[in-house]
Amino acid sequence: MKPIKISEAVVRRLPIYLRFLNELSLSNIQTVSSQELGEKLDLNPAQIRKDLAYFGEFGRKGVGYNVDYLIEKIRQILKLDKTMNVALVGTGNLGRALCNYNTYIKDNMKIVAVFDADTSKKGTLINRLTVQPMQELTDSVKQLDISVGIITVPAAEAQNVADQFVAAGIRGILNFAPVVLKASPGVRIHNADFTAELLSLAYYMDTINGTKEGNEA
Amino acid sequence: MKPIKISEAVVRRLPIYLRFLNELSLSNIQTVSSQELGEKLDLNPAQIRKDLAYFGEFGRKGVGYNVDYLIEKIRQILKLDKTMNVALVGTGNLGRALCNYNTYIKDNMKIVAVFDADTSKKGTLINRLTVQPMQELTDSVKQLDISVGIITVPAAEAQNVADQFVAAGIRGILNFAPVVLKASPGVRIHNADFTAELLSLAYYMDTINGTKEGNEA
DNA sequence: TAGATTGTTAATCGATTAACAATC
DNA sequence: TAGATTGTTAATCGATTAACAATC
Numbered sequence: 033m034k035p036i037k038i039s040e041a042v043v044r045r046l047p048i049y050l051r052f053l054n055e056l057s058l059s060n061i062q063t064v065s066s067q068e069l070g071e072k073l074d075l076n077p078a079q080i081r082k083d084l085a086y087f088g089e090f091g092r093k094g095v096g097y098n099v100d101y102l103i104e105k106i107r108q109i110l111k112l113d114k115t116m117n118v119a120l121v122g123t124g125n126l127g128r129a130l131c132n133y134n135t136y137i138k139d140n141m142k143i144v145a146v147f148d149a150d151t152s153k154k155g156t157l158i159n160r161l162t163v164q165p166m167q168e169l170t171d172s173v174k175q176l177d178i179s180v181g182i183i184t185v186p187a188a189e190a191q192n193v194a195d196q197f198v199a200a201g202i203r204g205i206l207n208f209a210p211v212v213l214k215a216s217p218g219v220r221i222h223n224a225d226f227t228a229e230l231l232s233l234a235y236y237m238d239t240i241n242g243t244k245e246g247n248e249a
Numbered sequence: 250m251k252p253i254k255i256s257e258a259v260v261r262r263l264p265i266y267l268r269f270l271n272e273l274s275l276s277n278i279q280t281v282s283s284q285e286l287g288e289k290l291d292l293n294p295a296q297i298r299k300d301l302a303y304f305g306e307f308g309r310k311g312v313g314y315n316v317d318y319l320i321e322k323i324r325q326i327l328k329l330d331k332t333m334n335v336a337l338v339g340t341g342n343l344g345r346a347l348c349n350y351n352t353y354i355k356d357n358m359k360i361v362a363v364f365d366a367d368t369s370k371k372g373t374l375i376n377r378l379t380v381q382p383m384q385e386l387t388d389s390v391k392q393l394d395i396s397v398g399i400i401t402v403p404a405a406e407a408q409n410v411a412d413q414f415v416a417a418g419i420r421g422i423l424n425f426a427p428v429v430l431k432a433s434p435g436v437r438i439h440n441a442d443f444t445a446e447l448l449s450l451a452y453y454m455d456t457i458n459g460t461k462e463g464n465e466a
Numbered sequence: 467t468a469g470a471t472t473g474t475t476a477a478t479c480g481a482t483t484a485a486c487a488a489t490c
Numbered sequence: 491t492a493g494a495t496t497g498t499t500a501a502t503c504g505a506t507t508a509a510c511a512a513t514c
Contacts, residue, residue, distance in 0.1 A: 041505065047448035051427055065471065073429050077471095078507055085473055093472040094514040111451045118447075125349045129342035139448055179454050180447070204450040206443065210268055212290050220453040224443035226423065230335075230397070231264035231356055233421040234328045236437040237396050258481065282495065294495095295483055302497055310496040311490040 042083045043110075048073055049080070050106045050139075056099045065096035112140045117178040119202070121193045122185035123148045123156070123163055126208060130182065131158045141180070145172045149189065166196065173200040180204040187211040194221070259300045260327075265290055266297070267323045267356075273316045282313035329357045334395040336419070338410045339402035340365045340373070340380055343425060347401060348375045358397070362389045366406065383413065390417040397421040404428040411438070 052072055056064055070077035084090050084102075087109050091097045107113050120127055120143050131143055146161045147169055148154075156163040164172065172178065181197040183190050183205060190209035197205055198219050205221045207213055210228065213221050269290055273281055283294035290297075301307050301319075304326050308314045324330050337344055337360050348360055363378045364386055365371075373380040381389065389395065398414040400407050400422060407426035414422055414436075421437045424430055427444045 039505070043452050044445065044449050046452070047445040048429065050448070051445075052429070067471080074431070076507060078509090079505090081472065082474080082506085089473070091472050092514060093512065094470045096471065109452065110448055111454060112448065116451050116454065125346035126343075129346040132342045139444075141447055141451065180450055182447075204454055206447050206450060208443070212265065212269070214291070220450060222446040222450050224441065224446050226425070226441035226443075227356075228261065228264040228268075229439040229441050230358055230399075230423050231267070231327055231329065232261050233397055233423060233437060233439050234333055234358065235260045235263070235326065237328060237333065237421055256481070284495080293483060295485090296481090298496065299482085299498080306497070308496050309490060310488065311494045313495065 036086065038086055042086060045075070045080075045083055046106055046110055049083075050103065050110070050112075053099055053103045053106070057103060062099055063096045064099055064102075066091075068096075107140075115140045115142060116180060117142060117144045117176050118180045118182060119143070119145045119147065119169070119173060119176075119178045119197075120182040120184060121147045121149075121166070121169075121197075122183060122189075123150075123153055123158060124184060127182075127184035128158055130184065131161060143182070144176050145178060147172075149185070169196055170200040173202060178202065180206065183207045183209055183213075185209060253303065255303055259303060262292070262297075262300055263323055263327055266300075267320065267327070267329075270316055270320045270323070274320060279316055280313045281316055281319075283308075285313075324357075332357045332359060333397060334359060334361045334393050335397045335399060336360070336362045336364065336386070336390060336393075336395045336414075337399040337401060338364045338366075338383070338386075338414075339400060339406075340367075340370055340375060341401060344399075344401035345375050347399065348378060360399070361393050362395060364389075366402070386413055387417040390419060395419065397423065400424045400426055400430075402426060 049069065052069065053064070066077035066080045069075070069080050081091070084097075088105065090102055090105050118141055120130060123146060127146070131146060143161065145164060146158055147164050147166055149166050151165050153163045154165050179202060181202045181204070183193050183197075185193050187209045190207060190211050191213055194205055194207070194213045194215055198215055203219055205213070205215065205219065206224055207221055208224045210225060215221055266286065269286065270281070283297045286292070286297050287294035298308070301314075305322065307319050307322050335358055337347060340363060344363070348363060360378065362381060363375055364381050364383055366383050368382050370380045371382050396419060398419045398421070400410050402410050404426045407424060407428050408430055411422055411424070411430045411432055415432055420435060421439075422430070422432065423439050423441055425441045427442060430438050432438055
């Protein structure tokens with residue numbers, strides 16, 4: 033029983049695998065090789081085999097991976113085999129859009145409570161959820177067994193919301209605000225920082241092959 | 250004149266620097282050290298100095314970096330010193346939310362055209378932009394000098410939209426659809442894949458104290 | 467068996483961090 | 491000068507890829 037450290041890069045690829053395997057399953061494809069996965073997902077087959085091998089021996093030599101079995105295994109690894117409840121704070125355009133998304137429901141992550149600091153929004157309905165005031169956050173987190181929080185408030189308020197999440201006992205945060213958040217070591221923060229992705233895209237816009245033409249002496 | 254290859258990791262940090270420097274500038278702070286930046290952005294100061302040094306000597310030994318000068322330089326590096334026009338395809342909840350965002354306008358990236366395959370949406374107004382049918386994509390890209398495209402359509406349609414972007418001459422794509430896109434080598438694709446971020450968050454949810462990080466026997 | 471593909475080790479590649487001379 | 495902090499080289503660390511024995 034060795035406590036192997038799994039790198040973040042590996043964990044971040046698992047949902048990508050899962051997503052594509054689900055597609056294969058829907059098309060009634062029963063077996064897939066690391067070769068095929070690599071082609072479709074633009075990854076090195078060796079990397080895929082290595083990633084999966086951290087968690088067990090899921091494939092059959094000479095054959096490949098059974099699609100449905102691998103789906104089951106990855107869901108177990110990601111702990112998506114049981115429902116994980118999510119709270120969202122910030123019911124602006126983006127927050128409402130996320131509430132109306134329900135893709136993750138089939139992956140067992142479900143937004144079950146929505147909050148906004150603006151008390152005038154209290155009681156508003158968003159996709160069958162009632163907007164609650166921030167005062168109710170801690171209670172709801174306890175009562176609904178919420179473990180993950182989504183932040184869709186303006187940058188200036190994001191750290192405050194994160195602090196309230198942590199105080200309420202939330203252990204994972206998905207942050208959409210364009211700011212670097214601080215949290216105690218036990219709390220995991222993932223950033224969904226699309227403005228940064230957009231800005232960094234600009235860098236590549238008149239370079240060829242990602243090589244920057246000599247710009248310094 | 251050596252064409253130094255700048256790593257993606259470095260480029261992806263530049264907008265993070267820029268964002269925080271803008272904050273400092275608004276607070277009338279004129280100088281900052283790599284030490285301070287590192288604390289605020291949770292990065293190693295040596296890494297920050299090294300990142301910036303790829304592009305020039307922007308600091309003063311014993312003093313630090315002039316905030317406004319560094320802002321100017323990073324904007325130049327990212328090519329945000331001139332306006333970059335953006336097209337968005339897919340006017341669902343998420344697409345509309347992004348159109349209503351205007352954070353990136355001050356960074357000189359601006360959504361100037363919006364499209365939807367659903368012709369019944371043609372003519373709808375979103376934040377002063379008129380929804381156009383896909384047939385008009387190529388013309389608009391040319392006429393408005395659009396270089397970046399944002400994809401906010403369902404996964405099943407994303408590759409098709411990407412192909413149309415590329416055919417129209419777009420060289421950078423920000424993809425929100427949960428699918429791995431293919432494009433010709435000259436085209437840069439960044440993913441804003443928050444569903445994957447959310448799912449990978451689940452993996453970390455029942456580790457205690459964050460101790461899964463690092464320590465082993 | 468012959469062909470295919472895994473799991474795993476070793477080799478390579480790349481990114482981060484430490485250290486320090488240069489110098490403001 | 492004394493203190494601070496950069497720019498940069500060298501050391502470390504980690505992640506990706508190649509190679510191949512095991513085996514279905």
